[in-house]
Amino acid sequence: DAGVIQSPRHEVTEMGQEVTLRCKPISGHDYLFWYRQTMMRGLELLIYFNNNVPIDDSGMPEDRFSAKMPNASFSTLKIQPSEPRDSAVYFCASSFFGGRGYGYTFGSGTRLTVV
Amino acid sequence: SQQGEEDPQALSIQEGENATMNCSYKTSINNLQWYRQNSGRGLVHLILIRSNEREKHSGRLRVTLDTSKKSSSLLITASRAADTASYFCARINNNDMRFGAGTRLTVKP
Numbered sequence: 414d415a416g417v418i419q420s421p422r423h424e425v426t427e428m429g430q431e432v433t434l435r436c437k438p439i440s441g442h443d444y445l446f447w448y449r450q451t452m453m454r455g456l457e458l459l460i461y462f463n464n465n466v467p468i469d470d471s472g473m474p475e476d477r478f479s480a481k482m483p484n485a486s487f488s489t490l491k492i493q494p495s496e497p498r499d500s501a502v503y504f505c506a507s508s509f510f511g512g513r514g515y516g517y518t519f520g521s522g523t524r525l526t527v528v
Numbered sequence: 529s530q531q532g533e534e535d536p537q538a539l540s541i542q543e544g545e546n547a548t549m550n551c552s553y554k555t556s557i558n559n560l561q562w563y564r565q566n567s568g569r570g571l572v573h574l575i576l577i578r579s580n581e582r583e584k585h586s587g588r589l590r591v592t593l594d595t596s597k598k599s600s601s602l603l604i605t606a607s608r609a610a611d612t613a614s615y616f617c618a619r620i621n622n623n624d625m626r627f628g629a630g631t632r633l634t635v636k637p
Contacts, residue, residue: 417570455627506571517618
């Protein structure tokens, strides 16, 4: 397995533009998580899915952020409109059986810069 | 941080020495996990300890858990320059995993 695959690796966009981040989890994993990492706030859980259904989106900062998981092999995190304070590294992670018995596998992240 | 704290924030040691990092948490957990992150990379899972376990080993890693004190420690023995990275503890309550701010470990050759 190639692991959790995120794209793009880097994204630079202008304020006000729509940004879409993509994630392909490990085949067979039933949980998918989106995290954001900044120097100021560390690693923040944004949202997670179980069997493609959003379970907890309380970490999504505001309505400009949305996430979908149309099938077991693909998820997107969308920011519309983007703002400079959204600049961060966004990680996707997947796991089997949640975190109750196994570790999570993280992707390499998408470094987002909003100018 | 999201309900997990590591200390120290930064640790610098010589190659061959042991490194100890601590983690405290506030709420109940199912298990606690430690992750490593090299600069500019994703997190890598190191070890998981369940709430009913007190100690666990994996290679040069030793993790302890004290649920009465809501704390855990990660010991890396015989450190190597390649161990230089940030280390995070993550507490898991059901499927909700929250990270602390991490410890930045520097191992000098």
